[in-house]
Amino acid sequence: MFAAVLIPNFSLQAVLRADPDLRERPVALVDPEMTGTPIIQATLTAAKAGVVAGLTPAQAMARCRDLIIKTRSRPREQSATEILLQTAYAFSPNIESTALGVCTIELKQLGLRNASDMQNYGAKIIQTLAPFYLEASAGIAPAPALALLAAQPGRSSEECSFRAGDGDLFAAEVRTPSVQGRQSVLVVRSANQFAGHLPVAALEPAPEIAAILLRWGIRTAGQLLELGKSAVSERLGPGALELFERISEDSARPLKLVSPPELFSEQIEFENEVETAAPLIFVLRRFVEQLSQRLKAIYLVTGEFQLRLGLAAGGQYEHRFGVPSPTANVETLFRMLQTHLENVRTDSPIVSLELTARPARQETHQLGLFENTLRNPNQFAETLARLTALAGPDNVGTPVVEATHRPDVFRMRRPDFDAVQHSPARTQHAGLQLRRFRPPLPAHCEFRENSPALVRSERMGGPVADARGPFVSSGNWWDNQRWAREEWDIEIAGGILIRVFRSEEGCFIEGVYD
Amino acid sequence: MPANIIQLRQLLSEKFPGAHTPLEQRRAAETLYWPTGLPQIDKFLRGGLPTGALAELSGTKQSSGSATLLREILAHAARRNEIVALVDGNDSLDVARVEEHVLSRLLWVRCRSADEALKAADLILRDNNLPLVLIDLKWIPEKQLRKIPATVWYRFQRLVEETAAVCMVSTPWPMVSPAQTRITLHSALSLGALEKSAGELLDELKLEVSDRRQPAETANFLQSSA
Numbered sequence: 001m002f003a004a005v006l007i008p009n010f011s012l013q014a015v016l017r018a019d020p021d022l023r024e025r026p027v028a029l030v031d032p033e034m035t036g037t038p039i040i041q042a043t044l045t046a047a048k049a050g051v052v053a054g055l056t057p058a059q060a061m062a063r064c065r066d067l068i069i070k071t072r073s074r075p076r077e078q079s080a081t082e083i084l085l086q087t088a089y090a091f092s093p094n095i096e097s098t099a100l101g102v103c104t105i106e107l108k109q110l111g112l113r114n115a116s117d118m119q120n121y122g123a124k125i126i127q128t129l130a131p132f133y134l135e136a137s138a139g140i141a142p143a144p145a146l147a148l149l150a151a152q153p154g155r156s157s158e159e160c161s162f163r164a165g166d167g168d169l170f171a172a173e174v175r176t177p178s179v180q181g182r183q184s185v186l187v188v189r190s191a192n193q194f195a196g197h198l199p200v201a202a203l204e205p206a207p208e209i210a211a212i213l214l215r216w217g218i219r220t221a222g223q224l225l226e227l228g229k230s231a232v233s234e235r236l237g238p239g240a241l242e243l244f245e246r247i248s249e250d251s252a253r254p255l256k257l258v259s260p261p262e263l264f265s266e267q268i269e270f271e272n273e274v275e276t277a278a279p280l281i282f283v284l285r286r287f288v289e290q291l292s293q294r295l296k297a298i299y300l301v302t303g304e305f306q307l308r309l310g311l312a313a314g315g316q317y318e319h320r321f322g323v324p325s326p327t328a329n330v331e332t333l334f335r336m337l338q339t340h341l342e343n344v345r346t347d348s349p350i351v352s353l354e355l356t357a358r359p360a361r362q363e364t365h366q367l368g369l370f371e372n373t374l375r376n377p378n379q380f381a382e383t384l385a386r387l388t389a390l391a392g393p394d395n396v397g398t399p400v401v402e403a404t405h406r407p408d409v410f411r412m413r414r415p416d417f418d419a420v421q422h423s424p425a426r427t428q429h430a431g432l433q434l435r436r437f438r439p440p441l442p443a444h445c446e447f448r449e450n451s452p453a454l455v456r457s458e459r460m461g462g463p464v465a466d467a468r469g470p471f472v473s474s475g476n477w478w479d480n481q482r483w484a485r486e487e488w489d490i491e492i493a494g495g496i497l498i499r500v501f502r503s504e505e506g507c508f509i510e511g512v513y514d
Numbered sequence: 515m516p517a518n519i520i521q522l523r524q525l526l527s528e529k530f531p532g533a534h535t536p537l538e539q540r541r542a543a544e545t546l547y548w549p550t551g552l553p554q555i556d557k558f559l560r561g562g563l564p565t566g567a568l569a570e571l572s573g574t575k576q577s578s579g580s581a582t583l584l585r586e587i588l589a590h591a592a593r594r595n596e597i598v599a600l601v602d603g604n605d606s607l608d609v610a611r612v613e614e615h616v617l618s619r620l621l622w623v624r625c626r627s628a629d630e631a632l633k634a635a636d637l638i639l640r641d642n643n644l645p646l647v648l649i650d651l652k653w654i655p656e657k658q659l660r661k662i663p664a665t666v667w668y669r670f671q672r673l674v675e676e677t678a679a680v681c682m683v684s685t686p687w688p689m690v691s692p693a694q695t696r697i698t699l700h701s702a703l704s705l706g707a708l709e710k711s712a713g714e715l716l717d718e719l720k721l722e723v724s725d726r727r728q729p730a731e732t733a734n735f736l737q738s739s740a
Contacts, residue, residue, distance in 0.1 A: 374597065374643045383641035387623055387634055395624035399609045399617050410609050415621055417597050431715060432707050433581035435606040435653055460576075466705045495702040497577040511608065513703065514573065514581035514652070 001107040001118065002252070003140045004147035005088060005125055007080070010101025012041040014080035015070050017133040018268055018286065026051065027068045028060050040072065075267040075354075083132050083294060085260035090298050091125055096144075096255035102151075104144045106255055115187045122185030131293050141188035142249040149202060149246065150186040150194065191249035196222030203243045209236055221247045264294050265356040273312050273349035277341050280309075283353060284341070288334045291357040301328040303360025305337065309344075310352030317346050324377035326360035332378045339382055343389040373417055384415070405475050406483060407510070408436060432513045434499060440508035445500060452488055455500060457509050462493040470502075489513070548646065548680045551590030552583070552716060555697060558723045563695055565645075566675045568667065569682040570693035573652060578699040579707075579719050580652055580684055585612055586712060587682070591646050592616040598646045599623065599638045603631035604653040628658040632666055639673040639681060650684045659689065667692050698722040 007013055012029040016022050026046035028039045039060050042051040049064035057069050077100065084103050088095045094106035105125075112118050122138035129136050139150025188194040198221040200213055218224050224232065225247060232240045245251045266287040274280055295301055303326040309317040321336055337355075374380045387396045397412035443457040452464050469488030476482050485503040487510075492498060497513035547561035556562045563569045573580035584600075589612075591598045597619050600607065605624040609617060621644065625631040628651060635649045651659060667683075671692040674681045683690050688698065700720040707715060 376643055379641055380643045383637050383643070384621075386637050390633055390637070391623055391625055391630060395605070397622065398620055399607075399622055401609055401614065401617070408608070408610065412622070415597075417619065430611040431582075431710055431712060432579070432703065433585045433611055434608040435581050435604075436608050438605050468705060468708070489705060489708055491705045495575060495577060495704070497703055497705060497707070511606070512576055512653070513708065514577050514579060 001112070001140055001142055002144045002147045002255075003105040003107055003118075003122055003125070003138055004098070004144065004151040005084065005103045005105065005122075005129075005136050005138050006148065006151040007084060007101040007129075007134055007136045008152075009041040009043075010080065011072050011077055012043065012070070013101075013134055014076040015073050016043075017076065017080065017290075018283070020133045022068060022070075023133070025068060026064045026066055027070055028057070029070050029072055030057055031072045033072075039069075071271070073269060075269060075352075079266050080132075080134060082261060082264070083134060084129070084136075085258065086264070086294060087125065087128050087132075087297060089260045090128070091121070094255060094257055095260075097258050098144070098148065102148060104147065104255055107140070115189060118187045119185050122187070126185065128297055132290060138185045139188065140185070141194070142191065143252040144255065145246045145251060145253075146188060146191055146194070146249055149198065150188045152202065191247060192222065192225065194221075195225050195247050196220060198222070198247070200224060200243075203246055205243055206239050209239050209243070212236065262359065263356050264291050264359065265354060266290055267352065267354035269310075269352045270350065273351055275349045277344070280341060280350065280353060281338055284337050284355065285330075285334055287353075287355045288337065289330050291355065292328045292330050292333065295357060295359050296328050298359070300359040301326045301362050302333055302357045304358040305333070306354075306356040306358070307337065307340075308352075308354040308356075309346065309350045310354075311346055311348045312351050313348035315347070317344065317350075319344075323360075324381045326362060327378060328362075329378075332382075335382050336378070336385070339385045339389070405473060407473075407485075408438070432497070434511040435514045436511040437509060440501070440510045443500060443507045443509045445502070445507040452490055452500060455490060455492055455498070455507075455509070460492070460496060460498070460509070460512075464490050465493055466491040546678065549590070550587050551593070552586060554716075554719075554721065555723055559695060559725055563680045563682065564727070565678045565680055567680065567694035568671050568674060568690055568692055569680060569695040569697070570688060570690040571682055571684045571697045571699070572686065572688045573684070573699040574687060575699070575702045577703045578701050579703060579715060580699055581606075581650075582712060582715055583697075583699070583719070584648060584650065584682075584684060585616075586716060587646075587648070588612065588620065589616050592619045595619070596645050597621065597643075598648065599644045601625060601631050601635045601638065601647070601649045603628060603649065603651040606650070606653050628654045628662055632662065635670065635681075636673070639670060639677070639679070642677045642679070645679050647679060647681045648684065649681065652684050652686055656686070659686070662689070664691055694726050696724045698724075 012027070015029060016027065023043060024045065026043060026049055028042040028046050028051050030037045031040050036056060038053070039051060039055045039057065040053055042053070046064055046067055051060045051064050051067060061067050081097070081100070084101070085095060085097055088103045088105050092105045092107065092110060096104040098104045107118070112121055118140045122140055125138055126136050137151045139147045141147040141150050200210070200218055200221055203221055205213065213224065224243065229241070229244050232244070268283055292302060302323055304323060305321040307319050307321065311317060319340065321340065323333065323336070327333065384396065394412055398415045399410045400413055402409045402411060441457045441459060443455055443461070445452050446454040450470070452467055454463050455461050467488050467490045470486035472486050474484035483503070485501045487499060487501045490498050490500055499510040499513065501508055501510050546565045547559065547563065548565050549556050549562035571580055571583065588598055588600070592615055599621040601623045603625050605626065607622060623634045625634055631649060631651060631654070635647065638644065638647050667690045670681060683693070688696060698721065700722060701718070
C-alpha cells in the first residue's frame with residue numbers, strides 16, 4: 001500500500017505560511033514569471049467570490065474588491081517542501097518527492113493491519129503538518145497513482161458521495177482548522193469500487209479524449225474500466241492507456257526514494273526593503289517557532305543557527321549562533337537572535353532573510369557532586385552577547401596569558417567553563433598585585449645617577465621616596481617587534497607604590513601596586 | 515481542627531517561638547555565607563560574606579592592598595571550582611600575576627567608565643548564573659564616581675537578594691549605602707611589601723570589617739598589623 005500526501009494550492013499555502021492570518025481572507029497568488037502575470041491559485045474565500053486561475057489581477061480585483069494579491073515565492077516553496085518531506089520521513093523511511101506539494105510514502109512493513117490503522121496513520125500526518133500552517137489531504141491505495149487520486153481534496157465525501165466504511169472504501173475527515181477546504185484521509189482497498197465513484201475528469205484526460213468519452217456517455221472512471229483496456233486503446237490510442245494506468249491497482253511502480261535534507265531552514269524575500277530591526281524580529285520569531293516545531297517532530301533540538309540577511313546592495317550579512325545548551329525552547333532561542341540583531345548594522349537595507357537550524361540531540365548532562373557550573377548556559381550566552389555589545393568583543397571573556405616575557409600580553413577568549421579543570425587545593429600567588437594603566441601613563445621622570453628622583457604625570461607624581469631597579473628586560477630582538485625596557489618600583493611621596501618604565505618611546509607609569 | 519488544639523498550639527508557639535517554625539522557614543532564616551578564604555574576615559563574619567547581599571571593599575589609600583585582596587578572593591573561588599565575574603571599571607587587572615587556573619574560571623569585563631561598569635554589572639547580576647560578582651571601581655576618576663546615584667546600589671541590592679550570589683564592590687571610599695558588609699583597608703604599603711608573599715601581606719593588612727547583622731558594640735573589627 002502507498003500513501004500520497006497532497007498539499008492543495010501548495011504555492012499559495014507556502015506563501016501564506018509567513019502570514020497565516022491571511023488564510024481566511026480572499027488572497028490570490030500570481031506568478032511573475034508567467035506571461036501576463038495571471039492568477040494561479042486562490043484561497044477558498046477568493047474562489048467563492050469568483051476568483052479563478054487564469055484571470056489577470058485586474059479581472060480578479062473586479063470580481064473581489066478586497067482581494068489581496070501575493071507573488072509566488074520559490075524560497076518559500078522550498079521551505080514548505082522540506083517540511084513536507086521531513087514530516088513524511090518521520091513516518092516512514094521510504095518516501096518520494098512526487099511533485100510540488102505531493103509526497104508518496106510506502107507503507108510496507110509499518111504494521112498497518114486494517115483500514116482503520118491506515119486512516120489513523122494518514123490523519124496523524126495531516127495533524128503533524130497543521131502547526132506548520134500546511135493543510136493536506138491523504139489518500140491510501142494499492143498503487144501510488146491511485147493514492148494520489150484518492151488524496152485529491154473533497155474526493156472523500158463531496159464528489160464521490162462516499163460514506164465512512166462504505167464497502168472497501170474508508171473515508172475520514174481530519175479535524176484540523178482548515179481554510180482551504182476539507183482535509184481528509186481516504187483509504188482505497190479496491191480500485192474498482194473507487195473508480196465507480198470517480199469522475200473521468202479527475203483522471204485529467206486530453207481534451208479530445210474527454211470530448212469523445214462525453215459523447216459515449218462515459219461519466220465515471222468505473223464506466224471507462226468496464227469498456228476494457230484493449231478495446232479503448234484500439235479506439236482512442238495510447239492516451240487512453242495512460243488513463244487506465246492511473247486508475248489500475250496493478251500499476252504499482254517503485255518509488256524514487258529521497259532523503260530529506262538534514263538542514264532545516266526558513267526563508268523569505270521581503271516585498272519592501274527592510275531598514276529597521278522590528279519587522280525582522282517579527283519574522284524571525286515565527287521562523288524560530290517553525291524550526292523548533294519541525295525539529296521537535298523528529299525528536300531533535302536546535303544546536304546552531306545560521307542567519308543570512310540579503311542586502312539590497314547585493315551583499316550578504318551572515319552570522320552563526322552556537323546554542324550552548326541545545327534546546328527547543330522558543331523563548332531562549334529567540335532572545336539569542338534578538339540580542340544579536342539589536343546590535344547589527346548593515347550597509348544597505350535588507351531584502352531577504354534566511355534562518356537555518358542545525359539539529360542536535362537534547363543535552364543530557366549529569367553534574368558532578370563537587371562541580372560548580374553554569375545553571376543556565378543559554379541565559380549566560382545571551383548575557384555574554386549583551387556584554388559584548390556593551391563593552392566590545394575584545395573586552396569580554398576569559399583572559400589567556402601569551403607565552404612571552406613582554407609585559408601585559410594576553411588575549412581574550414570566549415568563556416568555556418565546562419572545559420575547565422579542577423583547581424589545585426592550595427597555590428602560592430605572587431606578592432603585591434599591580435593595577436595597570438592601559439595604556440600606560442606618559443610621565444616625566446628626572447634621574448639622578450641613573451635612579452629616578454622625581455616622577456610627574458597627569459594623575460600622580462612627586463619626589464621619589466624610595467626606588468628599586470632598574471630591572472632590565474628585552475625581547476623579540478630577532479624580528480621587527482623588538483622591545484627593550486628598564487623598570488623601577490618606586491614609592492613616591494604620599495605613600496603610593498608605582499611601577500615606572502623607560503623605553504625608546506619615553507617614560508611611563510605602568511601601574512599602581514595595591 | 516478542634517478549637518482546644520488550636521489554642522494549645524498558640525500557647526506553645528508563644529512560649530517557644532522557635533519550636534514550631536516550619537523547617538523551610540527556618541532554613542530561609544539562616545543566612546548563608548560565601549567564605550572568602552581569608553581567616554581574618556571569615557572569622558568575624560561568622561563564615562564569610564553573606565550571600566544574596568552587597569559587600570563593599572574600600573581602600574582609603576591608593577596602595578592599601580585592595581587589588582591583592584581581590585586577587586586572593588578570586589583564587590579562593592577558583593579553589594572552590596566556582597566561576598567568578600570581575601567587572602573591571604578601569605581595565606586595570608594585571609593578568610600576569612593571576613594564576614592560569616584562576617583566570618580560566620574568570621569572566622572579565624574590561625570597562626572604560628563607571629557607567630559602562632554599572633551597566634555590565636547589572637547584566638551579570640540579572641543573569642543569575644555566577645555565585646560571585648566583583649565590581650572594581652577603585653581607579654575610576656572621582657568625578658564619575660560622584661555621579662553614581664545611590665539608587666543604583668539599591669537596585670543591585672534588589673537583584674542580588676533574589677539570588678544566592680555575593681556582589682562585592684571595590685571603591686576608593688565607602689559609597690555603597692545598602693552594603694551589608696563593609697571591609698575598609700587602612701594600610702599604607704611601603705616598598706618593602708613587594709618582597710613579601712601574598713600570605714604575609716594579607717596577615718599584615720589593617721582592615722576594618724563591619725557587619726550590619728551584628729550588634730552595634732561588635733559591629734567594627736579592626737585588625738592591626740602583626
